[in-house]
Amino acid sequence: MAKNEKSNLVSGWKQRKEVQMVPTRNGFGEGLLECGEKNSNTYVICADLTESTRTAAFEEAFPERFVRFGVAEQAMAAVAAGMALAGKRVWIASYAAFSPGRNWEQIRTTACLQNQNVKIAGAHAGVSVGPDGATHQMIEDIALMRVLPNMTVLVPCDAEETRKATILANEIDGPVYVRFAREKSPVFTKKDTPFELGKAQVFRNGDDIALIGCGTLVYECLHAAELLSEIGIEARVINNASVKPMDEETILKAAKECGAIVTVEEAQVAGGMGSAVAEFLAEHHPTPLSRIGMQDRFGESGEPQELLEHFKLTAPHIKTEALRVLKRKN
Amino acid sequence: MPHIRPIPTLTEKKLLELETRANQIRKDLIEMLTVAGSGHSAGPLGLADIFTALYFHVLRHDPKKPMWEMRDRLLLSCGHVVPIRYVAMAHAGYFPKHELMTLRKLGSRLQGHPEISHMPALENTSGPLGDGSPQSAGLAYIAKKEELPWHTYCILSDGELEAGITWEAAMFAAKYDLHNLTWIIDRNNIQIDGYTKDVMPLEPLRQKFESFNFHVIEVDGHNIAEFVDACRYAQSIWEHPVVIIAHTIPGKGVDFMEFDYKWHGAPPGKGPEDKVARNKQRETALKQIRTLGGTIQSECE
Ligand SMILES: Cc1ncc(C[n+]2csc(CCOP(=O)(O)OP(=O)(O)O)c2C)c(N)n1
Ligand SMILES: [Mg+2]
Numbered sequence: 001m002a003k004n005e006k007s008n009l010v011s012g013w014k015q016r017k018e019v020q021m022v023p024t025r026n027g028f029g030e031g032l033l034e035c036g037e038k039n040s041n042t043y044v045i046c047a048d049l050t051e052s053t054r055t056a057a058f059e060e061a062f063p064e065r066f067v068r069f070g071v072a073e074q075a076m077a078a079v080a081a082g083m084a085l086a087g088k089r090v091w092i093a094s095y096a097a098f099s100p101g102r103n104w105e106q107i108r109t110t111a112c113l114q115n116q117n118v119k120i121a122g123a124h125a126g127v128s129v130g131p132d133g134a135t136h137q138m139i140e141d142i143a144l145m146r147v148l149p150n151m152t153v154l155v156p157c158d159a160e161e162t163r164k165a166t167i168l169a170n171e172i173d174g175p176v177y178v179r180f181a182r183e184k185s186p187v188f189t190k191k192d193t194p195f196e197l198g199k200a201q202v203f204r205n206g207d208d209i210a211l212i213g214c215g216t217l218v219y220e221c222l223h224a225a226e227l228l229s230e231i232g233i234e235a236r237v238i239n240n241a242s243v244k245p246m247d248e249e250t251i252l253k254a255a256k257e258c259g260a261i262v263t264v265e266e267a268q269v270a271g272g273m274g275s276a277v278a279e280f281l282a283e284h285h286p287t288p289l290s291r292i293g294m295q296d297r298f299g300e301s302g303e304p305q306e307l308l309e310h311f312k313l314t315a316p317h318i319k320t321e322a323l324r325v326l327k328r329k330n
Numbered sequence: 331m332p333h334i335r336p337i338p339t340l341t342e343k344k345l346l347e348l349e350t351r352a353n354q355i356r357k358d359l360i361e362m363l364t365v366a367g368s369g370h371s372a373g374p375l376g377l378a379d380i381f382t383a384l385y386f387h388v389l390r391h392d393p394k395k396p397m398w399e400m401r402d403r404l405l406l407s408c409g410h411v412v413p414i415r416y417v418a419m420a421h422a423g424y425f426p427k428h429e430l431m432t433l434r435k436l437g438s439r440l441q442g443h444p445e446i447s448h449m450p451a452l453e454n455t456s457g458p459l460g461d462g463s464p465q466s467a468g469l470a471y472i473a474k475k476e477e478l479p480w481h482t483y484c485i486l487s488d489g490e491l492e493a494g495i496t497w498e499a500a501m502f503a504a505k506y507d508l509h510n511l512t513w514i515i516d517r518n519n520i521q522i523d524g525y526t527k528d529v530m531p532l533e534p535l536r537q538k539f540e541s542f543n544f545h546v547i548e549v550d551g552h553n554i555a556e557f558v559d560a561c562r563y564a565q566s567i568w569e570h571p572v573v574i575i576a577h578t579i580p581g582k583g584v585d586f587m588e589f590d591y592k593w594h595g596a597p598p599g600k601g602p603e604d605k606v607a608r609n610k611q612r613e614t615a616l617k618q619i620r621t622l623g624g625t626i627q628s629e630c631e
Binding site for chain 2 (some may be wrong): 022046048049050051052067069070071072073074075098101102130131132133134135136300301302303307309325
């Protein structure tokens with residue numbers, strides 16, 4: 001059991017109280033700084049959220065490659081495309097609700113259709129934004145970005161992986177969306193945990209059911225697998241951070257070997273990562289599957305952890321859903 | 331001939347009442363934000379006088395019949411300042427004051443940003459900046475077309491004006507001479523990243539609006555009499571939509587918050603500590619509001 005567990009996860013990840021807690025946005029900030037150092041063509045534009053999107057460190061290090069844009073996400077996206085046309089790699093940073101929420105068409109035409117180096121940093125994604133409420137809890141972004149040709153979609157699972165995703169995004173040619181969150185979340189991957197474009201990572205082995213997650217809820221998947229293990233069910237846990245392009249090989253293998261799947265994301269299930277898995281499997285290997293996420297509704301104000309429980313996104317709920325899907329497994 | 335319900339003149343006595351009320355509203359705002367543990371302080375404090383004037387003098391409304399069809403419409407385009415609206419509404423009798431303490435909590439009608447699905451009397455759902463002013467123009471357009479007597483007001487923040495949608499809506503409002511529409515701009519010179527002039531300069535703001543065919547009135551946003559006058563004056567303009575640029579002080583009434591953009595999104599107890607320690611922010615703020623403007627000097631000192 002859990003062959004990859006040792007190599008991929010930090011020791012002691014199981015102890016919720018002991019695991020290091022860092023918001024994924026911090027990983028973005030660190031990664032961005034590395035991008036700026038590595039590649040002098042890297043530019044950053046921020047729409048009046050420099051501190052909370054963690055772009056302040058880049059601004060301090062490379063003020064001549066940073067633009068404070070004000071509250072103007074639509075022009076920000078298109079201006080970035082213009083800078084990209086001039087040969088730059090341009091990050092646009094805001095809350096996901098506004099970018100890509102508000103500027104989707106600009107991203108579609110100027111970044112994707114023109115296939116330009118515009119990198120979209122979507123902060124404060126998911127309901128764990130908390131008390132700000134539904135207007136600020138972006139849960140449709142994965143769907144919005146996933147449907148765009150040329151777009152790469154990365155939903156990293158912790159701060160360390162967000163750092164890697166940011167560096168990878170800067171190296172890829174073409175538009176990329178990187179999604180991250182506001183709240184502190186467990187850092188359970190390591191510096192040497194692999195992170196590759198189009199590759200999912202198996203964080204835990206098991207053949208009874210596969211839990212496929214993305215974002216910070218991958219940690220909940222790991223705990224759900226522990227809960228299932230207590231009752232003799234061994235779940236495979238897959239970190240599906242590269243939502244597009246997706247690692248179809250790993251997904252197909254999981255479907256064939258496990259025969260049941262639960263997908264988990266802090267996003268609208270319609271069109272989200274789970275939908276990508278479901279679409280692929282429906283065409284290639286129909287498998288009993290259930291999608292955990294936001295079920296065709298908006299979020300609301302509340303404390304982050306309270307909301308994750310309220311919307312049934314944590315380990316005990318994943319376990320319950322897994323048991324339900326297992327009943328459909330033949 | 332436009333359908334107008336004149337705003338009454340403001341007597342000395344009423345003015346004093348409003349000023350006292352605004353003070354009380356500021357205090358309740360501080361208590362509410364402290365209990366919520368998150369939320370915005372600077373913008374709401376800066377708008378306390380304007381919201382008091384609106385709910386207690388300018389607007390035709392009935393807290394007991396919140397959805398009365400002939401009510402004036404007050405929209406909020408900058409949803410993050412909604413705490414001040416909640417307090418003003420509680421004072422006006424829309425809901426019990428103790429409900430203020432549920433702000434931003436799970437299940438509350440007082441969402442972190444206003445939502446009409448939770449409380450219809452808020453008129454519009456907002457938070458994403460820029461979306462409110464176009465809706466106010468849509469409302470006013472129908473009201474004008476159907477000769478309905480209500481007036482539409484919309485509050486916008488200054489940072490919000492950087493969003494292009496504002497100017498798209500302005501063109502529409504001017505095209506149809508929506509004189510029954512008044513925009514009120516909270517010109518407090520701050521946004522999240524700093525002063526508006528550093529982040530994205532807005533001046534010359536008056537000329538911008540004038541060139542968009544708005545009638546522009548500038549007021550001291552803390553002078554209730556001046557603000558009420560401006561609203562009355564706006565009623566006499568029949569050929570253009572009106573914008574009242576209200577010059578305000580962010581954090582007004584609490585000196586360690588005033589003019590400081592770092593207080594944009596922090597509640598007392600969680601704000602910057604350069605001037606007052608976190609565990610003293612609530613009580614210091616309350617004490618200062620009590621003696622605001624020297625009018626009610628040091629009652630307990
Ligand atoms: C479309 C959009 N982009 C970004 C934000 C995040 N945000 C909230 S308030 C604000 C700007 C604050 O400046 P201002 O509007 O002047 O409000 P004030 O600080 O004066 O209250 C920003 C960028 C938002 N709410 N909506
Ligand atoms: Mg402002």
